[in-house]
Amino acid sequence: MKEKLVVIVGPTAVGKTKTSIELAKAFDGEIISGDSMQIYRDMDIGTAKVTSDEMEGIPHHLIDIKDPTESFTVAEFQNLVQPLITDLNQKGKLPFLVGGTGLYVKAITHNYQFAEGPSDEDYRNALETFVEKHGVVSLHEKLKEIDPISYKNLHPNNYRRVIRALEVFKVTGQPMSDMQHDEEKPSPYDLVMIGLTMDRDVLYSRINERVDKMMEAGLLEEAKLLYEKGVKDFQSVQAIGYKEIYDYLEGRVTLEEAVSNLKQNSRRYAKRQLTWFRNKADVTWFDMGQNGFNENIVKMHTFIEGKLYNNSEISKELKRGGHLQ
Structure with missing residues (x-):
């Protein structure tokens, strides 16, 4: 049961x-x-x-x-x-x-089966710096090719989730959007x-x-x-x-x-x-x-x-x- x-x-x-x-x-x-x-x-x-x-x-x-x-x-x-x-x-x-x-x-x-994997703090910090210099829209564009589903679903202003999606891909080689299949x-x-x-x-x-x-x-x-x-x-x-x-x-x-x-x-x-x-x-x-x-x-x-x-x-x-x- x-x-x-x-x-x-x-x-x-x-x-x-x-x-x-x-x-x-x-x-x-x-x-x-x-x-x-x-x-x-x-x-x-x-x-x-x-x-x-x-x-x-x-x-x-x-x-x-x-x-x-x-x-x-x-x-x-x-x-x-x-x-x-x-x-x-x-x-x-x-x-x-x-x-x-x-x-x-x-x-x-x-x-949800999260593709968390080990984190990469240095990469995350580098992305934080990138946001400060280039803005959230430029950061968001980085998702376009590697994780188009997350690119479509995440608003540029939700930059912390965008950073996480980029980090997940760098660490695991898998798009974070894979977890969305669990909804079905x-x-x-x-x-x-x-x-x-x-x-x-x-x-x-x-x-x-x-x-x-x-x-x-x-x-x-x-x-x-x-x-x-x-x-x-x-x-x-x-x-x-x-x-x-x-x-x-x-x-x-x-x-x-x-x-x-x-x-x-x-x-x-x-x-x-x-x-x-x-x-x-x-x-x-x-x-x-x-x-x-x-x-x-x-x-x-x-x-x-x-x-x-x-x-x-x-x-x-x-x-x-x-x-x-």
């Missing part, structure tokens, strides 16, 4: 945290963070990291496992998550993979994929409100502390929520402009998240703006139960448990 896995995806601020906790309580589950930034310690406010109170006793994994000065790759994420899913299944716990980082989620649900394979898991969505205007309003609450909660102070510790040119602080505040700290924009940019970039990111999951994942969507929260939870509960348990004794036991009103 395949191991069971429930995945909950959706754009920022749509309600993934609260939804996943309610469902994990109902199914005796544990939550694995599928967010590429919540792995970092000391970056709580800007990543909207779940608090201990919000967890309501549900164990959360892959949160606060790296320092902000450390790098983290999707292949490393995969190596951590796969055995964790096995362990939770063996313990009789239902794993919930929850997050908005599309490639991280797909790396698990379809077991069936998932190794007994998989349920749930997507959360809502009216675009409502979502954008929630994002703006979330940013205001982050500022009230001390995002400026959190970012300033990282900045003063010398966390400046690292992967962690390239994230939305920190790079905008860094622009303010370095005098490029006013604080008001930084907050406005943060809201705009968050809205754009939410749009990209929705587009990615709709194009690259077999997701069943639930509109969180329709009906009440509890009614949506009941619908998702029924959906998961039907997909994973059918009319089994486990399903009957869940119904007797009275977890949901």
